[in-house]
Amino acid sequence: MAWWRENNLRLVQINMRDIDGGMDVDKLIAELKEFCCSVVMVGAGGISAFYPTRLEFQRTSPWLEDRDLLGEIIEKCHREGIRVIARFDFSKTHQSFFRRHPEWYYRSEDGRAVPYNDTVATCVCGEYQQERALEIIGEVLQGYPVDGIFFNMFGFITWDYSGNYYGPCHCDCCKKRFAEFSGGKELPKTEDPGEPDFREYRAFQEQVVEELLGRVHRLVRSYGDDIAVCTYHHSDVDIIRDESNSAVDRPLPFWLYNSSSNVAKVRSSWDNKIISNCVINAADLFYRFSAVPPALTRLRLYENMAEGSGLDFCIIGVFEGYPDQDSVSAAKEVFRYHAEHQEVYGRLDSLAKLAVLLPLSRRESPAYRGVFRALKELHLPFDCILDARAAAEPSLLERYTTVLAPELGEVLPEALAAAESASKKLVLLGSGEMDGEMQKRLGLCRTGEITENRSAYLQVEPSNGLEPLEGRGWILLDGSFARYTGWPGTLPRVERAWFGPPERCFGHRLTEDRGLLRSPGGHVLLPWDLGGLYHRLGYSEYREMLGLVLSEVSPETLQIGGNLPPQVEAFWDRSGDGFLLQLLNLTGHHGVTVEEPVSLSGLWAELPGRLEVDRVLAGGAFTAEAGQERTKVSLDRLEEFAAVLLKEI
Ligand SMILES: [Zn+2]
Structure with a gap:
């Protein structure tokens, strides 16, 4: 089995700068050993080469002098049992190549290139990324026994590091390839979904990316089956990379479940790929030398691991002299825990009965995140399945009784159809369009949409299955609402009325919706x-x-009872012959701050089956009291993280 399939990576990435060409490799190794690191990702080629390249279109770091830094790192890491993934960045080159090969580069609609400092952005369709990049990868694979390759910023990049947006590339290669793809069409001017050829352009982009990844994968495999391909895409990739990162301009609300969600989306959507979610230490691209709080670093790493992945952590440059050592120490704590218990991790089998479908083709939406958070706070085990995967391989849905779509109209109809055909219970949310065929199959008819609901409500009626909410009366409704006929309903919509001065705030009427x-x-x-x-x-x-x-709808989905507060994230999986319960204390999050959590006492979880404590991995004293069909598992005190292995009696 290829090494990454063990799914127990403890990956440390050092984002090497040119000046790190003179780094002390022994000091790096000493630091990696403190991490119990199993895989290191280091700079190899692309914007800068960290080995003596023979290729004229690659510039070596001027700080390298005659040194073969990549070779030295690989040799010393392998001696310590640490694997090495070589990192490339083909999204830019040094500006000196621009003069000689202007056709390699991105062009805006009006023909401008995108220079940034002393680099210029290339285009994925151009000769550099299509041909020269493969020669660079080939040179490294030929010369060095690397364990994997990774490329940064792969695909169609339309922005620079300052966040300036440039629109779809209009280089000659893009023009030609899109015309061939589309039967002679011109490139869209913007990436606005309203553009007439937007969907076709997206399909074109996917084809270009997938075709190139396919060629890279074949090239890598020609050097051996044990070399991983890793990037931020899924096609022909062995290790799908994602990030839990931060940004000073990121809109609120703060997304606390970043790592859990990134891992969940991949974990159950493929059985031949793993996810490595990089916990980025930096506060932003602009602030790579200041880290997020140590408690947030640990939280994100614990989520990575508890949700079913390994660990992945990144800093800029080398550890020696890095200003924020607190976050580095925080990361090491979680890495060491994983190293002690790695036999338990890496092979967690989901016990979830609920699958949440989400689109592969777009970023996480507020609807998805709201559902994700709600389910986590309800301690209801669930898996996330990417819609294109469910559509392509309906057997991925087999293990679930219930399938939830957080946002109708965004999920592929084929994925919903697969769930319906497999007789899954459906929980459908959102006002978006429902495929006509699906409406027929479900006996529904969407008769309209009310897009303006500011000051409208939903009224909780007595005896409608929502009794615990009766005291709330009217529930705030905002955004769009779709009308359907075909199924009986409850929770009537209260029509919007005047909302001006209090003297005029009346006149709401119950509707038939x-x-x-x-x-x-x-x-x-x-x-x-x-x-x-x-x-x-x-x-x-x-x-x-x-x-x-x-x-x-499906009481079997609610497997964890007890008194866990919403601020505790619970993970419930099968591990080997037993069961693993993990509890992560999120009380350190308040407002936009994440700091040390408040310790919680007297927690208990009621779990299915007759169980006893096998082994406590982390946290305090767990006890188990088995009943007829369920077991009460108690924990005297939860500090930050606790984990217990349970076995059947
Ligand atoms: Zn282009």
Whole structure:
């Protein structure tokens, strides 16, 4: 089995700068050993080469002099049992090549290139990325026994490091290839989904990227089956990379489940790829020398591991002299824990009965994040499946009883059809379009959409399955709402009325529209943006409503009972012959700050099966009291992270 398939990476990436050409490799190795690091990612080639290249279109770091730094790192790491992934960045070259090969580079619609400091951005369609990049990779594979290759900023890049946006590339290669792809069309001027050829352009981009990744993969495999291909894409990639990163201009709300979500999306969507989610130490690209708080670094790393991946951590440059040592020490703590218990990790089998479908083709939406957060806070085990994967391989849905779509209209109809054909219970959220065929199969008819609901509400009625929410009365509705006929419903929409001066705030009327529709076959539709509202506003009624709906539709999805507060993230998996319960204390998060969590006492979780404690891996004293069919697992005190292996009695 290829080495990465063990899924227990403890990866440390040093983002090498030219000046690191003179680094002390022995000091690096000493630091990596403190991490119990199993894989290191180091700079190899592309913008700068860290070995003596013979290729005229690659510039070596001027600080390298005659040194073969890559060779020295690989030799010394391998001696210590540390694998090495060679990092490349073909998205730019030194500006000196621009004069000789202007055709390699990105061009805006008006023909401008994108220089940045002393580099210039290349285009994925151009000869440099299509041909020269493969020669560079080939030179490294030929000369060095690397264990994997990674490339940064792969694909169509339309922005620079200052965040300036330049639009779709209009270089001659893009023009020619898109014309061939589209039967003679011109490139779209913007990436606005409203552009007439937007979808075709997206399909073209995917084809270019996938074709090139296919060639890279074949090249790498020609040097051996044990060399991993890794980048931020899935096609022909062995280790899909993602990041938990931070940015000073990032919009709120703060996304606490960044690592869990990044891992979850890949973990259950492929069985022949692993995810390595890099916990970026830096506060931003602009602030690579100041780290996020140590507690946030640990939280993200614990989520990586607890959700079913290995560990991955990155700093700029070398450790020696790096200003923020606190975050480095924090990362080491989690790495050491993983090293002690790696036999338990890497082979976690999901026990989830609920699958959440999300689009492969776009970024996480507020609707998805709201649902993700709600399910985590309900301690309801769930997996995330990318829609294109469910559509291509419906067997991925086999293990679940229930499939939830957080955002109708965004999920591929083929994925929903696969779930419906496999007789899964469906929980459908959102006001987006539902495929006509699916409406027919479900006995539904979408009759319209009300896009303006500011000051509208949903009224909780007595005896409608939402009794615990009765005291809330009217629940805030904002955004769009879709009307359907076909299924009986409850939760009537209260029409918007005047909302000006208090003297005029009256006149709301109940409508015939229903916010919760139930099919005779046990499916549920909430045709409004429950997830997005929860993400934006955080009012617990949205979460509670989702929990009530799921407990009605598929009570088997609610496997973890007890008194865990929403601020504890619980992970429940099978590990080998036993079961692994992991609890992560998120109370250190308040506002936009993440610091040391507040310790919690007297926690207990009720779990399915008759279980006893096998081994405590982390945290305090766990005890288990088995009942007839369920077991009460108690923990006297939760500091930051606790984990216990349980076995059947
Ligand atoms: Zn181009």
